[in-house]
Amino acid sequence: MNISSETIRQRFKDQGLKNTPQRTAIYKALVETTSHPTAEDLYQHVSQDYPMISQNTVYYTLGVLQQAGLLREVNVGHDRARYDGNLTPHHHLICHGCKSIVDVMDKKLNKISCPSGLPSGFHITDYQIEFRGYCQACRPQTA
Numbered sequence: 001m002n003i004s005s006e007t008i009r010q011r012f013k014d015q016g017l018k019n020t021p022q023r024t025a026i027y028k029a030l031v032e033t034t035s036h037p038t039a040e041d042l043y044q045h046v047s048q049d050y051p052m053i054s055q056n057t058v059y060y061t062l063g064v065l066q067q068a069g070l071l072r073e074v075n076v077g078h079d080r081a082r083y084d085g086n087l088t089p090h091h092h093l094i095c096h097g098c099k100s101i102v103d104v105m106d107k108k109l110n111k112i113s114c115p116s117g118l119p120s121g122f123h124i125t126d127y128q129i130e131f132r133g134y135c136q137a138c139r140p141q142t143a
């Protein structure tokens with residue numbers, strides 16, 4: 001999904017973030033992809049336009065954006081964090097083989113009933129469902 005510089009400026013302003021060209025480029029790259037990239041992927045992408053950018057800047061910026069609530073981390077159960085700039089409530093399909101992460105936008109999943117047996121007083125603010133398996137390319141061949 002394309003995002004305009006104006007929208008980015010406004011979002012940063014709303015969160016009290018400074019608007020620097022590199023920060024804008026990192027955020028734009030994240031919002032405009034659905035691949036749920038790693039910090040390294042974003043670094044590769046952004047360094048094409050900003051050759052002077054360092055990996056540390058990318059890590060630092062992702063931390064800042066996360067604290068501001070502008071992105072979320074997707075845990076795929078292995079070492080490197082994956083990032084998601086899509087804040088619309090949605091869920092994920094995760095392939096054990098190629099580690100691809102595909103968005104699942106089924107609205108029915110956004111209104112499942114509250115689980116029973118929760119500790120008393122616990123207030124759920126959000127949740128995320130991860131469907132795990134194998135994509136077509138990675139699916140083990142069945143005889």
Ligand SMILES: [Zn+2]
Binds near residue numbers: 100135136
């Ligand atoms: Zn796969």
Ligand SMILES: [Zn+2]
Binds near residue numbers: 036086091092103
């Ligand atoms: Zn996602």
